[in-house]
Each structure stands twice: as structure tokens, then as C-alpha cells.
Amino acid sequence: MLCEFPDYESLCQAAARNILLIGQRCVAEHGQFELVLAGGETPGRVYAILAERSRENRKLWEYTHVYWGDERCVPPDHEQSNYYMARQAMLDTLRIPASQIHRIPAEDPNSHEAAAIYEAIFPQEPDVLLLGMGAEGHTASLFPGSAALKETRRRFVAVEAPVEPRRRITMTPPAIASAREILVLVSGADKAGALRRVLSTAGDFHQTPARLVRNAVWFVDQDAAKGLTEGKA
Numbered sequence: 001m002l003c004e005f006p007d008y009e010s011l012c013q014a015a016a017r018n019i020l021l022i023g024q025r026c027v028a029e030h031g032q033f034e035l036v037l038a039g040g041e042t043p044g045r046v047y048a049i050l051a052e053r054s055r056e057n058r059k060l061w062e063y064t065h066v067y068w069g070d071e072r073c074v075p076p077d078h079e080q081s082n083y084y085m086a087r088q089a090m091l092d093t094l095r096i097p098a099s100q101i102h103r104i105p106a107e108d109p110n111s112h113e114a115a116a117i118y119e120a121i122f123p124q125e126p127d128v129l130l131l132g133m134g135a136e137g138h139t140a141s142l143f144p145g146s147a148a149l150k151e152t153r154r155r156f157v158a159v160e161a162p163v164e165p166r167r168r169i170t171m172t173p174p175a176i177a178s179a180r181e182i183l184v185l186v187s188g189a190d191k192a193g194a195l196r197r198v199l200s201t202a203g204d205f206h207q208t209p210a211r212l213v214r215n216a217v218w219f220v221d222q223d224a225a226k227g228l229t230e231g232k233a
């Protein structure tokens with residue numbers, strides 16, 4: 001499903017509202033909320049809005065477990081760390097118990113082992129998975145042509161990205177498919193070409209990895225949706 005918004009702010013407000021609604025429903029239904037965060041810049045404002053609204057959602061965060069879909073192999077206090085970005089934007093404000101914040105230990109020099117350790121604690125069916133999409137169509141740290149796109153068994157692997165920081169740990173197609181609900185956040189004219197490829201019926205996900213994301217709600221702004229014809233995502 002594709003939801004188009006006039007601008008980045010309205011996209012982020014809607015995504016934050018959806019995360020809160022799903023989270024409240026999960027806590028009511030099964031006593032906890034398993035939220036997988038996306039990296040990059042786009043989710044930053046969504047996280048800030050969740051922090052701004054933290055007072056009205058104290059109970060939700062008390063029962064929330066936070067994970068990441070991918071991480072760069074840098075220290076957790078490095079400015080390019082996805083964990084660091086989320087901590088700065090919201091985690092230092094939300095009262096999620098520290099034991100419920102499950103960052104990827106990507107600073108471990110043995111990134112293959114770190115991926116296996118993380119996979120072992122990652123939920124079988126996380127309630128919400130947040131994803132972004134790069135201008136060339138990558139999602140998480142699954143880049144065009146990556147061997148990780150062929151992974152059918154492991155849920156987290158170490159990869160070499162074509163952009164800095166190159167060494168990363170990422171969820172794989174089976175892990176993405178295991179999420180109960182997926183919200184993909186896409187903003188900016190530079191994403192329009194990849195978004196068209198995602199929504200087109202032609203082509204496969206090896207060249208546009210975000211095409212592997214199925215049954216998701218795509219939150220896109222007008223700039224990213226420019227030139228789109230009706231399509232399914």
C-alpha cells in the first residue's frame with residue numbers, strides 16, 4: 001500500500017502515529033511491542049516526533065523492545081552508527097528499559113560472529129519493521145547485486161556495502177519477510193527513480209533490493225512519488 005504525503009513532515013507525523021497505534025495494540029494484545037528501527041536520515045524526524053510525544057505514551061515504551069534492521073560496523077557512539085542516531089533522536093528521551101534496547105554489536109571485529117549473535121536474539125516475528133530506501137534502491141544494508149540478497153536461511157549477515165561505512169551487519173530477505181507489519185519511509189526527489197522501479201511489475205530485486213519488500217505500507221512524499229503511475233507495493 002502506498003501513502004503519499006505533501007511533504008517530509010506530514011510523512012513523518014503519519015508514520016509516528018502508525019507506530020504508536022500499532023504499538024498500543026500490541027501491548028494490549030500480547031503485553032509487549034517489538035519495534036525494529038531503520039537507519040539512515042529519513043527516520044530521524046519520526047524518532048524525534050516519538051520523543052516529543054513520549055509523555056502520552058509512557059506505558060507503551062515500558063513494554064517496548066527495540067531492535068535494528070542493520071548497523072554499520074562502527075562504535076556505538078560513532079556519528080554514523082544507526083544506534084547512535086536513534087539514541088540521540090529518541091532513546092535518551094523515551095523510558096524504554098535499557099535491557100529492552102537490543103543494538104547490533106557491530107563494533108565487534110568478528111562481524112560474522114556478531115551477526116550470528118544478533119540473529120539469536122532477534123524476534124521470530126517482530127511486530128513492526130521500519131525500513132528506508134536508498135536512491136539506487138537498497139534497503140537495510142542490502143545493496144544491488146549483493147550476495148546477501150540470495151540468503152534464504154540466515155536472518156542476519158555481515159556485508160560489504162559500496163558506500164562508507166562499508167562493513168555492515170544487515171537483516172536478510174527471510175528476516176524482512178518475518179515482520180508482521182512493515183513501514184517503508186521514502187522522502188526526496190532522489191528516490192523517485194528507485195520508487196518507480198519498486199512499483200513497476202518488471203525487473204527483480206537483485207538490482208532494486210527494495211522490491212523484495214512485500215505487504216508493506218510505503219510512506220512517501222510528493223517529491224519521491226513524482227512520475228509514479230498507480231502501482232502495488
Ligand code: 6PG
Pocket residue numbers: 038039040041042043070071072082131132133134138139140141
Ligand atoms: C542505513 C539504512 C539504509 C537507509 C537508506 C536510506 O544503514 O543506511 O539502513 O537502508 O534506510 O540508505 O537512507 P536515507 O534515509 O538517509 O536516505
